[in-house]
Amino acid sequence: MASTLDSYVNRSVCVITSDGRNFIGILKGFDQTINLxxxxxxxxxxxxxxxxxxxxxxxxxxxxxxxxxxxxxDNELDSRLNLSEIRAEPLAQIHH
Amino acid sequence: xxxxxxxxTAQNHPMLVELKNGETYNGHLVSCDNWMNINLREVICTSxxxxxxxxxxxxYIRGSTIKYLRIPDEVIDMVKEEVVAKGRGRSDGKGRxxxxxxxxxxxxxxxxxxxxRGAPSGRGGGGGNNKPRxx
Numbered sequence: 001m002a003s004t005l006d007s008y009v010n011r012s013v014c015v016i017t018s019d020g021r022n023f024i025g026i027l028k029g030f031d032q033t034i035n036l037x038x039x040x041x042x043x044x045x046x047x048x049x050x051x052x053x054x055x056x057x058x059x060x061x062x063x064x065x066x067x068x069x070x071x072x073x074d075n076e077l078d079s080r081l082n083l084s085e086i087r088a089e090p091l092a093q094i095h096h
Numbered sequence: 097x098x099x100x101x102x103x104x105t106a107q108n109h110p111m112l113v114e115l116k117n118g119e120t121y122n123g124h125l126v127s128c129d130n131w132m133n134i135n136l137r138e139v140i141c142t143s144x145x146x147x148x149x150x151x152x153x154x155x156y157i158r159g160s161t162i163k164y165l166r167i168p169d170e171v172i173d174m175v176k177e178e179v180v181a182k183g184r185g186r187s188d189g190k191g192r193x194x195x196x197x198x199x200x201x202x203x204x205x206x207x208x209x210x211x212x213r214g215a216p217s218g219r220g221g222g223g224g225n226n227k228p229r230x231x
Contacts, residue, residue, distance in 0.1 A: 019163070028172060029097035035132070037099050039172055059172055061099045061165045063132065066116065 005030045005070065012073040013038070017066045020091035022046070024073065025060065034064030044083070046091075051084035068094070097175055102167065103128050105175045111136075112166040113157060118144030121157065132159030 008027045015023045015038060025041030038060045045053040106125050113121045113134065123136030134157050141150040 017163070029099055029102065031098050031100065035099035037097060037102050037172070039169075057166060059167045059169045061103060061167065063159075063162045063164060065160070066163050 005034075008070065008072055012075055012078070014069075014071045014073055015062060015067060016069040016091065017062065018068050018094040019066065020093045022091070023057070023060065023062070025057075027070070031064075034067050034070075036060075036062045036064070036067065036070070038062060046086070046088040048087055048089050050087070052086050052088075054083065097172075100128070100130060100132065102172060102175050103132065103134075103165065106165075106167045106171045109168050109171055111168070114163045114165075115157070115161050116163045117161070121155065123155070126154070129159075132162055133157065134159070134162075 005027065009029065011027060012024065013027045015025075015036060017023070022044045023038060023041050024044060025038035027036060028039045029037040039058075041057045041060050043055045043057055045055060047053070103125075107127060108124060110122070110124050113123075113136070115121070120142045121136055121139055122142070123139035126135035126137050128134045135154065136157065137154050139152045139155050141152065141155075142148070
């Protein structure tokens with residue numbers, strides 16, 4: 001198990017931020033404060049009444065303070081998802 | 097690639113900065129520092145709900161208040177060039193350093209060898225004592 005994000009670089013990742021948003025993109029870099037470079041990114045907006053909306057965003061720097069979770073995406077599995085069929089409550093934001 | 101290198105490369109490019117409070121700032125990046133504090137020029141600030149707007153000629157944003165920055169896609173390719181250029185510089189430095197280190201290592205080796213030569217004689221004495229024990 002890697003203790004850094006090195007093994008995630010240049011791979012598809014999902015980043016969940018403390019405001020409850022879900023970003024998908026290619027991790028291009030990171031630093032010691034978990035600031036992230038996410039390339040070719042989009043946001044997935046979940047809703048309990050309609051399918052998942054994908055918003056194209058492009059190149060992002062996400063400040064480490066806001067990062068809650070980084071997970072690698074299995075592209076093959078992900079491409080089999082039918083996002084328009086998925087209904088889910090959006091995540092709540094973190095309250096400090 | 098480091099996020100702050102990318103940000104530095106994005107100087108003079110347009111960008112969108114979203115703060116932790118949800119406000120967004122659109123403008124051209126003038127400068128930034130190691131804490132992600134940034135100077136923007138020709139700024140349009142948008143309220144959290146996106147219903148109110150303010151224009152200002154410039155602003156300074158404390159890095160710790162930033163949630164994320166959106167940067168033009170082409171900027172990432174410009175960083176690569178800089179990193180490659182720096183990498184070449186570093187490898188040159190390493191080459192020179194290696195040669196120096198090699199030189200020092202050689203002298204250390206000869207010093208070690210002279211010591212080594214000295215030691216057997218010392219040990220030889222000891223060996224003389226040891227030999228009977230060994231046998």
